Amino acid sequence: MRLKIERSGRVVWVRLHRPEVLNALDTALMTELAATLTPLDRDPGVGCFVLTGSERAFAAGADIGEMSGKTAVDMLTEDFFAGWDAFAALRTPKLAAVSGYALGGGCELAMMCDLVIAADTAKFGQPEITLGVIPGIGGTQRLTRLVGKAKAMDLILTGKLVDAAEAERIGLISRVVPAGRLLDEATEVAERIAGFGKLAAMAARECVDRALETGLSDGIRYERRVFHALFATEDQKEGMRAFTEKRKASFTGR
Ligand code: CO8
Numbered sequence: 001m002r003l004k005i006e007r008s009g010r011v012v013w014v015r016l017h018r019p020e021v022l023n024a025l026d027t028a029l030m031t032e033l034a035a036t037l038t039p040l041d042r043d044p045g046v047g048c049f050v051l052t053g054s055e056r057a058f059a060a061g062a063d064i065g066e067m068s069g070k071t072a073v074d075m076l077t078e079d080f081f082a083g084w085d086a087f088a089a090l091r092t093p094k095l096a097a098v099s100g101y102a103l104g105g106g107c108e109l110a111m112m113c114d115l116v117i118a119a120d121t122a123k124f125g126q127p128e129i130t131l132g133v134i135p136g137i138g139g140t141q142r143l144t145r146l147v148g149k150a151k152a153m154d155l156i157l158t159g160k161l162v163d164a165a166e167a168e169r170i171g172l173i174s175r176v177v178p179a180g181r182l183l184d185e186a187t188e189v190a191e192r193i194a195g196f197g198k199l200a201a202m203a204a205r206e207c208v209d210r211a212l213e214t215g216l217s218d219g220i221r222y223e224r225r226v227f228h229a230l231f232a233t234e235d236q237k238e239g240m241r242a243f244t245e246k247r248k249a250s251f252t253g254r
Contacts, residue, residue: 002029005036010047010194011187012040015054022060023053025105027083034086041090044253047194047201049090050186051113052097053106055179058122061104062136084137088112091202093193097186098122099179103161107172108135111142114205116172117186118164119179124172125161145212147171197235197251 004015014037016023040046053059062081070080087109096102096113102124110116110124118124126135126143134140135156144152147170155162164176177185193201207223214222230236234254242249 002026002032003036007046008187009191010045011050011190012037012046012048013050013052015052016059017054019054019056021063021065022057022101023106024061024063024065025059025109026063026066027080030081030083030087034083037090038086041092044198046092047196047198047253048190049092049094050097050190051094051109052183052186053099055099055119057100057106058096058098058102059106059109060101061106061127064131081137084109084112088138091206092198093201093205095186095190095193097182098124098164098173099182104128104135104139105137108137108139108142110173111138111146114208115174115189117175117177117182117189118167118173119182120164120176121179122164122167122176123161124164124167125159126156127159127161129157129159142212143172195251197233197239197249198253199233199235200230200239203230 002016002018004017006013006015014033016029018024018029037049040049074080094113096110096116098110098116099119099122102110102122104125104127107124107126126139128134128136128139135143140152140156143155151170154160162170164173167173168176175185203226207219207226210222211219235251238251239249
């Protein structure tokens, strides 16, 4: 097993576990991740995923050992990396708690998450150029949308690593915390998100992601329609009723 899964209330923790290769991401891990999380994604009792690694490495990239001998025909035939789309497509909010290296596919995996919280010791980068290749699970696209062309080119063309403070400054990640606080901070944020109505959380993250794919007026129309649709939910009724009754809302995800 390449993953350690732990459920704590409405939060599911997913720990990448290939310590011997700094959590390098291979096909088996990709398949296990999708197979484990897809059913949980549909569970109304699951309000947030937290993806994490070890203190030394979130993930040091795609598994170079697995890839190195492949031919272009192998890559095309297998549509190598296509399975990662299943992780990106999960609708439950997902948070990356990053310590140590998040490189190549590891950085790309973090960018597929909705929030990235990093220990101040974390390092991010897209070093694929040093291997004679380029980012392969969305790095050239997501990184550019997150940090802009100037910083994306700098990272991708030089292969340099940036520390967590720099990653936060350029907008690659959401928060930096002292290393000893990483898991507590991730727990607090995940429990807070999971405590809200899941339908609203799914809708919110879908609309934000839409902003990376569409023009402003289409995005705003999309957001408005989703907003309207939420008025068909019990959570909307409960949330607004609780506000007027000056009590905490109790959401059911219906
Ligand atoms: N793949 C396979 N094995 C790895 C990887 C990797 N990406 N990274 C580290 N390892 C292995 C090492 O080979 C080593 O194994 P061994 O003990 O048997 O020699 C073990 O992990 C420990 O690594 P190091 O001894 O190198 O540890 P250091 O602390 O000296 O260095 C580094 C840590 C800087 C992280 C270094 O290991 C490194 O540079 N790793 C490779 C980083 C990299 O280039 N990543 C990009 C990979 S390509 C990629 O991600 C393409 C993206 C396409 C999509 C991805 C989809 C998943």
